[in-house]
Each structure stands twice: as structure tokens, then as C-alpha cells.
């Protein structure tokens with residue numbers, strides 16, 4: 001590598017990594033990115049972390065490493081989730097020297113069902129994503145004398161315009177609302193939908209790097225906590241964002257989806273669905289189940305960094321998703337029929 005960058009950002013083509021890279025550049029801290037699928041160049045290396053040895057240009061002492069690699073899907077088999085979320089961390093730890101400032105990005109959901117990451121037991125977590133992210137946090141504690149761990153909830157786009165380099169995870173929701181993939185939303189209306197902007201994470205990471213490595217292990221938890229939008233209100237925001245975009249593009253308005261509680265869903269709707277829906281319909285319904293737990297969270301996250309309000313961020317991000325996924329956003333859902 002020829003450039004001056006001494007900060008390495010892994011997962012640099014992802015939703016968060018690309019925002020972190022932009023913020024570092026804007027702060028006058030040029031960084032070197034790593035991904036599997038990006039374009040190799042002076043400031044970017046292609047490396048399948050955890051599957052192959054690091055390329056020669058990355059084997060050097062780094063002042064800082066911001067580790068953003070992950071596979072955020074909830075439904076991977078356990079072994080695949082571990083390969084995706086733990087092995088790349090082991091690989092990056094091999095590049096970090098004693099003095100390297102490691103910033104490891106985690107998830108607010110890594111605390112699983114017990115509220116902390118200490119249990120290695122799979123059943124202490126809702127899914128393989130949470131479990132593997134908790135494993136990764138424990139690995140940071142075990143292998144590093146000092147490091148920053150940054151947890152945050154669902155990531156939306158930039159505060160100014162909703163831009164994200166990659167729309168995944170939560171964006172199943174607007175897609176499903178437009179194509180009619182789900183018959184109802186399984187939610188606790190009063191549940192909290194904590195979200196952050198990619199800017200919030202990126203700004204925080206730059207601040208951490210500016211302050212230098214901590215003495216030991218430092219945890220930041222970003223979010224709105226008890227100030228998060230209520231789930232019912234957040235769905236209204238999503239619907240409004242989609243419908244204003246659709247109105248501007250001459251596409252019929254979407255009706256609000258009925259809301260059912262998780263208890264109603266599991267007791268009445270799901271057994272009915274299993275009996276009467278065809279295979280494709282059932283697949284859609286059960287894929288949706290992976291997200292249920294997240295729309296029914298009533299205990300706020302204990303945040304250490306409260307981000308500014310997020311309603312506008314959600315609105316702009318959904319509109320931006322529609323703009324960049326116009327074919328999906330223009331779909332007209334067909335009524336569900338058993």
C-alpha cells in the first residue's frame with residue numbers, strides 16, 4: 001500500500017463501513033478499506049477474511065482498525081453465522097498490534113434474551129446472529145487488553161437524505177408491504193423500534209478514534225433508548241414515506257396492514273396459515289417470523305449515547321429506498337387468499 005492511511009476499515013462496502021469511511025475521510029483521516037466484493041485499489045483491498053490469508057499490503061502495523069464485517073441475516077445456520085461473524089474477527093485480530101486501537105462494531109441485540117453477552121449457550125439468544133455477535137464480543141474481551149465495542153440497533157440511512165450504500169435487513173419491510181408478501185404485521189403497538197442513522201455510528205466512531213484507545217474495554221451503546229419511536233408510530237412513518245413516493249409516481253396507495261400481537265399470530269394465524277396456505281405463501285410467512293421478536297421489544301435499550309430523534313431519518317431512508325428500488329416500490333400487492 002502506498003497511501004498514508006493507517007486506519008483499516010473492514011466491511012468497507014457495507015451499509016455502515018462505507019459511512020464510516022466517508023466520515024473518516026471528511027475528518028482528514030484517510031483510511032484503507034477491506035471487503036470481499038469491492039474494487040481493489042490504492043485505498044481498498046479485497047480479502048475474504050477468515051477464508052484466506054491477508055494480502056501482503058495489509059500486513060503492517062495499524063494505528064486503528066474499525067471492524068465492520070458481518071452477515072446481519074438472522075436465519076443463518078449456527079455454523080454459518082459463526083463463520084460470518086466470528087472468523088473474520090479472528091483474522092483481523094491477527095493484524096492488530098498491541099497498540100492498535102480496535103473499534104469492534106456489534107449490535108444492541110447481541111445481549112440476546114438474558115440482557116448480556118456472557119452466555120455461550122445458543123438458547124440464550126433469539127437467533128444465530130445475536131449468538132454469533134455475542135461470541136465476537138467475548139472474543140474481543142479475551143484477546144485484546146483494550147478495545148472499543150460499539151453496539152447499536154437497526155441502521156437507517158444518512159440524516160440528510162436517507163442514503164445507504166446497502167439496503168438490507170429492515171428493508172424487507174417496505175419491500176414486503178409493496179409486494180404483499182406478508183398478510184399482517186406482528187407487533188406490539190407500544191413496542192419500541194430503536195434505530196440510528198448510519199451518520200450517528202460513523203460520527204461516534206470518528207470521535208472514539210480522535211480520543212485514542214481506551215485503557216481497557218469500553219462499551220458504547222448508541223440509540224434512542226426510552227425515546228425510541230413506538231412500533232405503531234414507526235409503521236405509520238414507513239407507510240407515509242411509501243405512499244407519498246407512490247403518489248408522486250402515479251402508483252396506487254398502499255392500505256395499512258392489519259396489526260396483530262405475537263400471541264394472536266402464534267395462536268391463531270400461524271396454525272391457520274400452516275393448514276391452508278400454499279408452499280410459497282407459507283415460506284414468506286415463516287421467513288417473516290425471524291423479525292417478529294424485534295417488533296415486540298418493550299424494554300428500552302440502556303443507551304450510553306442518545307442519538308437525536310429518528311422519525312425523519314426513517315422517513316427519508318424509506319423514501320430513498322423507494323427511489324433506489326423503484327421496481328419493488330411500484331409493486332401493487334395482491335390480496336391474500338388461502
Ligand SMILES: NC(=O)c1ccc[n+]([C@@H]2O[C@H](COP(=O)([O-])OP(=O)(O)OC[C@H]3O[C@@H](n4cnc5c(N)ncnc54)[C@H](OP(=O)(O)O)[C@@H]3O)[C@@H](O)[C@H]2O)c1
Nearest residue numbers: 011012013014015016035036037048049069070107154155
Ligand atoms: N445494518 C444494521 O441494521 C446493523 C444493526 C446493528 C449492528 N450492525 C453491525 O454493523 C456492522 C456493519 O454491518 P452492515 O449493516 O454494514 O453490514 P453489510 O451492509 O452487510 O456489510 C457487510 C460488509 O462486510 C463485508 N464482508 C462480509 N463478510 C466478509 C468477509 N468474510 N471478508 C471480507 N469482507 C466481508 C461485506 O463485503 P462484500 O459484501 O463486498 O463481500 C460488506 O462490506 C456489523 O458489525 C453489524 O453486525 C448492523
